[in-house]
Amino acid sequence: MPIRLLSSEVASQIAAGEVVERPASVVKELVENSLDAGAKFISISIADAGRTLIEVADDGFGIPANELDLAASRHATSKLVQSDDLFHIQTLGFRGEALASIGSVSHFTITSRVGSAKEGARLKVDGGIAGKVEKVGAPVGTVVRVENLFYNVPARLKFLKTDVTERRAIDSLVTRYALAYPHVRFKVTDGKSVTLQTAGDGDRRAILAALYGVDVARQMLEVMATEDPSTGSGQAALSLTGYISPVSLTRSNRKEITFFINGRWVQEVALNSAILQAYHTLLMVGRYPLTALFLEMPPEEVDVNVHPTKAEVRFRAQDKIFSFVQRSVRKALLAYTPVPSVSPQLWGARSVPAEPREIGIDWTMAGASVDSEQFPVTSNEGQDSLSTVHGQPSFSTGVPLLRLIGQIGSTYLVAEGPDGLYLIDQHAAHERVLFEKLMAQRENKNIPSQQLLTPEVVTMPPQSAKTLLEQLPFLNRFGFEVEEFGTNTFQVRAMPVLFSGGDPASALRALVEDFEEDESPLQAEVEARIAGRVCKRLAVKAGQVLTSEEQRSLLNDLEACQSPRTCPHGRPTMIHLTVDALERQFGRRGAR
Secondary structure (H helix, E strand, O other), X not given: OOOOOOOHHHHHHHHHHHHOOOHHHHHHHHHHHHHHOOOOEEEEEEEHHHOOEEEEEEOOOOOOHHHHHHHOOOOOOOOOOOHHHHHHOOOOOOOOOHHHHHHHOOEEEEEEEOOOOOOEEEEEEEOOEEOOOEEEOOOOEEEEEEEOOOOOOHHHHHOOOOHHHHHHHHHHHHHHHHHHOOOOEEEEEEOOEEEEEOOOOOOHHHHHHHHHXXXXXXXXXXXEEEEOHHHOOOOOOEEEEEEEOOOOOOEOOOOOEEEEEOOEEEOOHHHHHHHHHHOOOOOOOOOEOOEEEEEEOOHHHEEOXXXXXXXXXXXXXXXXXXXHHHHHHHHHHHHHOOOOOOOOXXXXXXOOOOOOOOOOOOOOOOOOOXXXXXXXXXXXXXXXXXXXXXXXXXXXXXOOOOXXXXXXXXXXXXXXXXXXXXXXXXXXXXXXXXXXHHHHXXXXXXXXXXXXXXXXXXXXXXXXXXXXXXXXXXXHHOOOEEEXXXXXXXXXXXXXHHHOOOOHHHHHHHHHOOOOOOOHHHOOOHHHHXXXXXHHHHOOOEOOOOOHHHHHHHHHHHHOOOOOOEOOOOOEOEEEEEHHHHHHHOOOOOOO
């Protein structure tokens, strides 16, 4: 085939493939344009998760009527003049590709009016083909309406995720920009319901409360750090502000680590590593903090022109930035985190509970949030006699009658059986016990429920609230009584008796977090997966001291389980060390 120039429509669609990946990409580009235009109020309307409608309206400076058709053209921008300007970018947009790319894959309408004009102007673009600019009545600002996204590229439309996933991506994006620009009022509407609304009064902690609930917002630690070049090595000044979570407040994934540089949301591996390094030795493996951090630095010290979506950046002095972020976050953590007090106890002293508890039902749910770890083997000898179970066991799934010896490390139970020593992970074991009891009650359609004396109110991020709404019918079948209680807020009125004393907020959040453990054993059934997640969160934790009665009750309950050797997620509940292995470890019997 001969070489030829691509048509402008094809070129725009190719460019759109880099800039417009999904509906959230459209929202991002339009919101950033509004912020660059000095908007103080941004309203976002969504229909069908952005597939059929995305409308972003602002009260910014607007676009003059004689520039409207140019604004929708490729490589047209008011933010750059020459190449040197790329190294001093102080705006969110600068390439002049966003509007043209969006217009090439949708039915696109832009209406705008500047303050000095008596009337506004409107331009329609269908699949990259622009119409004529029309004069219309309009308020000062800009309204961009994107309809039928990807209507002319069906392959792209086919590969979009579910509505829940796409809405979650939009909510997560706007949530982050609401935190970064607290002086701007944001409003997100999904159909007839408002999913996010901020006051625009500059109070970031109030926004955190609206997103995560008052309790979480109250716990967040403030970070305020600067580095003056006059006291450094001649480098530029740096400023880091925002909020981080204490070590007691974590998530099972990195999704809540948010970082902005000069007002731009970035996903930079080096910055995330600096934050995690600051929490080093303070968090258990597989747990991550919540952060909303905002780094200000001279624009010439950072290159934002390295990724089509401007999500990645490059620093002129990366090591310096890494060190500054790590030291600032660590300093805030140590400043707010009290030194733990340890009460000396005699070895073997009997633990006395503060108040009587009904064995086998009311487990104390408070305790150190430390994941249990598999008991290590310190010698290569006898490892062939060490039995663990991952998914399908290699031996009988039942366990013999066991004699309780005690608890070690506030994490493991030690028991003796007729065929050797058993080490039981109390958290995994209690998970299994709760799961089988709950599923058995569900099978018999008899799950006892207990009304809470005071209903618990739980606020979640918009993206999590949508996920929870879809899972409420399943949750209510398990004896929970949960209902909507305002925007992104839920009220827990009752819980299963099996979880008496548990934290309702933890139960709800367990349903919307991505867990670090493989859930493949539960994938076949939605209800089983939900039950497994709740049981994991409400099971007794590693690091929690149990009384002798509680230890014995847990052991008895585990013996009665149908699959006692693994938790619902397939992780081992116990390790078996045979008598033969013990004798070989102590040199009483030679290797066979």
